[in-house]
Amino acid sequence: xxxxxxxxxxxxxxxSQAMMTGxxxxxxLYLPETIPTFSAEEIAxxxxxxxxxxxxRVITPFxxxxxxxxxxxxxxxxxxxxxxxxxxxxxxxxxxxxxxxELFHGPTIAFKDFAMQxxxxxxxxxxxxxxxxITILGATSxxxxxxxxxxxxxxxxxxVFIMYPHGRVSEVQRRQMTTPAExxxxxxxxxxxxxxxQARLKDLFNDHAFxxxxxxxxxxxxxxxxxxAQIVYYFTAAVSLxxxxxxxxxxxxxGNFGDIFAGSIAKAMGLPVGRLVVATNQNDILHRALATGExxxxxxxxxxxxxxxxxxxxxxxRALWLxxxxxGVAVSQLMDELKSGGFAISQGALQALRETFESGRxxxxxxxxxxxxxxxxxxxxxxxxxxxGVAIARGHxxxxxxxxxxxxxxxxxxxxxVEAAIGIRPELPPHMADLFGRPERTTQVxxxxxxxxxxxxxxxxx
Ligand SMILES: *Cc1c(COP(=O)(O)O)cnc(C)c1O
Numbered sequence: 001x002x003x004x005x006x007x008x009x010x011x012x013x014x015x016s017q018a019m020m021t022g023x024x025x026x027x028x029l030y031l032p033e034t035i036p037t038f039s040a041e042e043i044a045x046x047x048x049x050x051x052x053x054x055x056x057r058v059i060t061p062f063x064x065x066x067x068x069x070x071x072x073x074x075x076x077x078x079x080x081x082x083x084x085x086x087x088x089x090x091x092x093x094x095x096x097x098x099x100x101x102e103l104f105h106g107p108t109i110a111f112k113d114f115a116m117q118x119x120x121x122x123x124x125x126x127x128x129x130x131x132x133x134i135t136i137l138g139a140t141s142x143x144x145x146x147x148x149x150x151x152x153x154x155x156x157x158x159x160v161f162i163m164y165p166h167g168r169v170s171e172v173q174r175r176q177m178t179t180p181a182e183x184x185x186x187x188x189x190x191x192x193x194x195x196x197x198q199a200r201l202k203d204l205f206n207d208h209a210f211x212x213x214x215x216x217x218x219x220x221x222x223x224x225x226x227x228x229a230q231i232v233y234y235f236t237a238a239v240s241l242x243x244x245x246x247x248x249x250x251x252x253x254x255g256n257f258g259d260i261f262a263g264s265i266a267k268a269m270g271l272p273v274g275r276l277v278v279a280t281n282q283n284d285i286l287h288r289a290l291a292t293g294e295x296x297x298x299x300x301x302x303x304x305x306x307x308x309x310x311x312x313x314x315x316x317x318r319a320l321w322l323x324x325x326x327x328g329v330a331v332s333q334l335m336d337e338l339k340s341g342g343f344a345i346s347q348g349a350l351q352a353l354r355e356t357f358e359s360g361r362x363x364x365x366x367x368x369x370x371x372x373x374x375x376x377x378x379x380x381x382x383x384x385x386x387x388x389g390v391a392i393a394r395g396h397x398x399x400x401x402x403x404x405x406x407x408x409x410x411x412x413x414x415x416x417x418v419e420a421a422i423g424i425r426p427e428l429p430p431h432m433a434d435l436f437g438r439p440e441r442t443t444q445v446x447x448x449x450x451x452x453x454x455x456x457x458x459x460x461x462x
Contacts, residue, residue, distance in 0.1 A: 001064035003030040003224065006321040007335070008328020016066035016126050019119070019225040020134070022218020023205045027335065028328070029318050030224045036061035037270045043244040046235055051088035052076050054239075055118075055232045058269075062228055067125060075121035082107050082117070084429065089114070089233040091240060091404070094378055094390070097397055100407045101237045104383075108176055109410035109429065110307070111259065112147035115229035119219055120151030123158070133157040135214040135460060137204060139197035141255060141307045142169040143409065145187070146176035148219050153182040159460050161186045163197040163452070166444060168302055168309070172413050172428070172435065179438035184461050192447035193300045195312050203449040210453055214460060221258030222314050230262035235271055241402045243272050251277040251393035251405045253385040254286055255308035257315035259406065264319065264356050274401055278359040279392040281305045281367065286313055287359040293350045295334075296342035304364055304417035305384040307409070312338070319357075323349035360392035367391065371421035381426050383409040384417040 003018035004010075007028030013021060018030040046054045055076045056069075063072060080088050085105035092100045106113025127134065136158060138148050145162035152160040162177055166189040169177075177187040190197050198220075205211055205218060219226070238248040250273060252260035260276055267273035280287045281303045289295040297311045317331060324330045324346070337343040345353070362370070370387040374380055382390060386407040393405040411418045411426040419425045428435060445451055 001062055002033045004033050005030055006317050006328060007332045009332075014066055015063045015225075019122060019223060020126060020217050022220065022223045023202065025208065026332075027202070027206060028331070029222050029315070031318055031321065032062055032224075035265060035268045037268075039270065040244040043235070043239060043271060046239045051232070051236055052080055054236050055080075055229075058232045058235055059228060067122070071125055075118065075125060079117040079121050083113075084431070089236055091237055092380065094374065094380070094405075097402055098393060099237075099241065099402060099404045100380070100382070100386070100390070101233060101404050102407045103233065104407060104410035104413075106147070107150045107431070108143065108146040109413050109432070110143035110147065111230070111406065111408045112143045113150070114233065115226035116144070116147035116151040116219065118229045119223065119225050120155070122225060123152070123217070124155060127157050132215060134217040135456060136160040136217050136219055137201060137456070138162045138219050139194065139201040140164045140169075140177075141194040141309060142173035143307050143413075144220060146173055149177055149180055149185050149187070153180045153185050155184065159184045159186065161188060161456055161459075163188045163190045163200065163445075165194050165197055166191055168193065169306060170414050170416070172415065173306075175435050175438070175440060178440035178442045179435065181441075186459055187442045188452070188455070189442050189444045190447055191444070194310055195300055196447045198312065198314065200447065200449050200452055204452060207449070207453070214456060220314070221256045227258055227262045227265065227315070227318075230259055231266045231269070234263050234266035234273065237404050238266075238271055238273065241404070244270070247272045247274040247401050249274045249277065249396065249398065249401050249403045251279050251389045251396060251403060253305070253308060253389040253406065253408050254278045254280055255310040255313065257286065257313045257319065259408070260357070261315045261318055267356065274398070275358050275396065276356055277392060277396045278357055279389040280359070280361045281308050281388050282361065282363060283309050283311060284361040285311050286316065287361040289316070289345065290353060290357055290359040293345045293347075294342060295338070295345060297338070304367060304414070305388050307385055308388065319353060320345070320349065323352040358396060360395060362388050362391045368417070368421045371418060375422045381411045381418060381422065381424070382407060383411045383414050385409055385414075
């Protein structure tokens with residue numbers, strides 16, 4: 001399988017290379033040259049299989065010769081062994097026709113573990129073969145960073161530097177990043193927003209001399225392997241509700257457009273996904289883009305669903321590339337225009353996007369109210385991101401078509417927002433119960449690429 005950049009000017013890579021590289025050298029994002037498909041019979045055969053087996057079948061065609069079947073099977077088994085639910089991604093019913101897909105049974109209790117745990121295993125395999133050592137650099141609105149640290153802490157040949165916006169992540173998120181004692185873990189509190197962190201990440205990756213010197217590798221949702229791992233649960237969830245024999249809709253709490261983009265790939269692979277509903281909080285660039293055709297950057301307003309406090313949504317570039325008929329020149333132009341604030345999506349591309357994606361936004365008050373409503377209606381306690389999804393999904397349910405809303409984090413990851421809504425402070429799962437007793441270690445840095453570079457050079461353990 002060959003991987004090409006959305007901007008059309010970077011080297012074509014195989015799966016392993018695209019995974020290790022993250023951001024393409026022309027500034028674009030890697031995507032498979034062709035999207036493999038499954039027949040209805042092949043999808044029907046997923047029914048009742050363990051999550052790991054479906055993962056193996058879905059991931060295999062994207063991997064090519066990079067890993068053998070045995071290597072891949074072993075990596076998948078180790079990736080999900082630490083999850084605390086045997087189904088890995090269980091479904092819970094909320095109402096007639098509306099289901100919740102619980103994606104928070106991994107070690108850092110947010111859906112990011114699905115991809116990051118697998119990437120950790122695949123990186124280890126690739127590094128063992130090449131003998132390289134690498135520096136992982138990530139930017140996080142909270143959950144990616146903790147998931148990456150959990151997946152890479154203590155590994156030989158790897159340093160992991162995670163930038164998070166100082167003061168803008170929840171205390172549980174921060175502590176998950178600052179309490180691991182392993183020497184190769186470096187949490188960096190950046191004076192800025194998540195978008196600043198993401199912009200500095202791109203600066204460092206686009207400095208090719210620096211990038212080569214420290215063997216920079218990226219694990220943000222721009223990394224294709226992350227998107228790939230997230231395709232799997234669309235299949236397991238849809239098949240357990242009757243696909244491929246019927247259509248299934250999904251609503252996805254969205255920030256960087258990685259998780260929902262994975263759903264659109266599942267659809268392109270042959271899964272009968274009807275609508276994919278983009279659910280945003282008050283930081284609603286994606287909702288505005290789909291509603292008006294204008295992708296315009298605003299200012300980030302901190303919210304009670306901080307993992308979605310994003311204005312520049314990296315993976316949207318992948319959806320644009322597909323909607324523009326894989327035209328790298330057109331995508332490059334749009335990304336240039338974005339530097340001065342935004343761009344208009346062409347009529348044709350907008351129409352193509354609207355064939356798959358719908359969208360909605362909810363306010364902070366509606367989010368809080370929905371946490372209380374779901375508690376009253378079902379007894380379930382949901383996190384604020386999930387509540388954004390549930391609130392929007394309720395307005396998009398079609399008769400006869402099951403709706404699945406992705407529950408992206410455990411409520412205990414955002415206890416203040418949940419307590420404000422229902423007066424109950426959700427408890428952390430047992431493996432994290434001592435989180436507030438562990439010592440923290442973090443470094444405050446300016447929102448400045450040069451300072452970040454010197455710090456990484458000085459701190460690397462090799
Ligand atoms: C990362 C995250 C999101 C947004 O996911 P994207 O792939 O960036 O769209 C939503 N909810 C939670 C809890 C997250 O951690």
